[in-house]
Amino acid sequence: MAEDRIWTAALIVIGDEILSGRTQDRNIAQIALWLNVQGIRLAEVRVVPDVAEAIGGAVNALRAAHDYLFTTGGIGPTHDDITVDAIAAALGVPVIVHPRARAVLEDYYAARGGLTEARLRMARVPEGATLIENRMSGAPGIRIGNVFILAGVPHIAGMMLEALTGTLEGGRPLISRTIGCWVAESEVADLLSETERAHPGCQIGSYPFFREGRVGANFVVRSSDEALLDACAAALARGLAAAGFAPVTDGI
Amino acid sequence: MAEDRIWTAALIVIGDEILSGRTQDRNIAQIALWLNVQGIRLAEVRVVPDVAEAIGGAVNALRAAHDYLFTTGGIGPTHDDITVDAIAAALGVPVIVHPRARAVLEDYYAARGGLTEARLRMARVPEGATLIENRMSGAPGIRIGNVFILAGVPHIAGMMLEALTGTLEGGRPLISRTIGCWVAESEVADLLSETERAHPGCQIGSYPFFREGRVGANFVVRSSDEALLDACAAALARGLAAAGFAPVTDGI
Missing domain, CATH: 3.30.70.260 (ACT domain)
Known part of the structure; x- marks a missing residue:
């Protein structure tokens, strides 16, 4: 019976602030609960530092082992936001500026001082990616293959999950x-x-x-x-x- | 300079209740903050289900990669508490009843209905292990080699950390x-x-x-x-x- 197949997901929480104890993670529970409703089981979580090799190693191990892989954190405009580059390198694809992400950000920042070089970083995606809408802060999430790249700020990650609701194939909810x-x-x-x-x-x-x-x-x-x-x-x-x-x- | 060596630890959070989103983890932040004070950096965390192979695989990967490995969860008296058996299997050693743990539990349960077969499970340790004191609920934590097996209930895990304070070699705190x-x-x-x-x-x-x-x-x-x-x-x-x-x- 098709509905007896168990669909699994893994999650990589990216961020020195979680590993230092400065920030209490809220995304594990949030994403776990959301996945349950989609009929997908969260099977493994890894928390890794803002280090490209650590991110890339975890991405390649987990995207192969599970139906879906989610990441949270490291997609903002500052130098410590290295998630997109690390995942593109792990997948062996270049980073490009996504035209629609650029348009969304231009729009969002039109009344907020304009689209600077730093802000344009948030339009960078691994080549071949599609966008996950973010009604909150302009900067979109990113989907490439079975990898879903979400924001680290829990309520923004939650908006991105909302945009994905009902779009992923799953089995019977637990x-x-x-x-x-x-x-x-x-x-x-x-x-x-x-x-x-x-x-x-x-x-x-x-x-x-x-x-x-x-x-x-x-x-x-x-x-x-x-x-x-x-x-x-x-x-x-x-x-x-x-x-x-x-x-x-x-x-x- | 000896103090420039960076000491690292990994943490495995064991428990279906974290992966289902039922329980909000509190041990990652608690252990991260405690490690900082010991001059040890939390370098990686994995959350795994109550499945022996998942626990064993993570234990063997992480105890080799870091100076110290901590685990939380799965050391109670019920059938879903499989941490000790899974870690012993991963280390290739048998499980034994630790005489001092048995004595501590006999004492603790003397006025609480006696030491039943289920409660005696909490005296089981991988052969070669030593105990980590738990002033809270009798059942001790376990140290074997560089692996530290702690309770999942955050305030009990916290008591066990307190018992370990100052006993682990570290470097300069971050x-x-x-x-x-x-x-x-x-x-x-x-x-x-x-x-x-x-x-x-x-x-x-x-x-x-x-x-x-x-x-x-x-x-x-x-x-x-x-x-x-x-x-x-x-x-x-x-x-x-x-x-x-x-x-x-x-x-x-």
Whole structure:
């Protein structure tokens, strides 16, 4: 069945500011959630510095291993924005000025001091690329082959994802049910593994927490088949209740 | 000079909950900031799913490429906690129950229902490992060779980092100065790259933002040499002022 093919994506987060701890990444979670809705699973993420060889190595490893590869960061107008050059080099193509990107930027900067040499950098793309619209700040994202080059600023990356919504082929979305419980996960470890084993096609993740002075956990059941998912979640809830722990639908 | 050697670390974040977007990672920034203080640079991060081959492949690639390798996640008592087994397999050593970890857990669970089979899983380590103390929840972190296996829950990972503070050899910490400015980064792109070029040993990162209806940017100068850093930051501030933009010390 065609819909059983699993489509995967990888993400490369590019930026010294993430690796130095200066900036808290928000793009991993944002892109993961968006991909889920497209029926594509985020299978691997790498965070690399603003170094051409590190970017290029990761791009070539991951674009071959997955259906789609996304990158965030390094597409602005300053000297530390080297993503386009690094990806073009990795793909073995030259960098050109994209005529439509140039026109978009000319338009955007007409009332903002004009299109300088630095700003024109944001119209540079690997040869053969198409643009991803950005209603926010003029500078577009870039698609070349299965590689999608997005901005690093999370709300601009989000605009670019919006422009891509519904355009990528995917499979059945991975869906989930969460069951919360005021229990130490170690007390129900056997129940969790037995329930997962009895429901092929479902995975159960266990995420413990310590809140209001008590330990608890959220159990997340994931599947791409809704009927299997509901059966597994129901069995887990029954098992928790039978062991004397009240399951909380939709988690705690 | 010995202090000029750059010590690097990599981090593997292990967990389906990060790749599904359910959980916002906090360990990358936490570990990056801690490493900076130890004089060690976080050079690469990978996020991988709860799959033994994915964990093992990343462990063997990164422990060879860096002085230190950290992992977070997957060391709890449930069936989805496979980090120890995956790393032991990657290193080619068996998994054993560590006697001191067992004693610590027996103690911790004495007043909490006793040490069950599931809880005893948290005393399992790759043969040859030593323990990293965890004052929070009993279950220790694990060190084997240059690999440091930490919990996924950020405040528990933080306790384990605290236990490691000052124990790892590093070089001179990377230090930084931030200069903020209410300017579109594209207007000062040339100044940034010229200032960086004139100050070898320093990097300048440009981080734009849109706030209170105005565009601005923070420029972060980084170096492991404080005198070079101060000279570069001062030159950048002078350059911004000369171009008619007021530099804001310590950023906006």
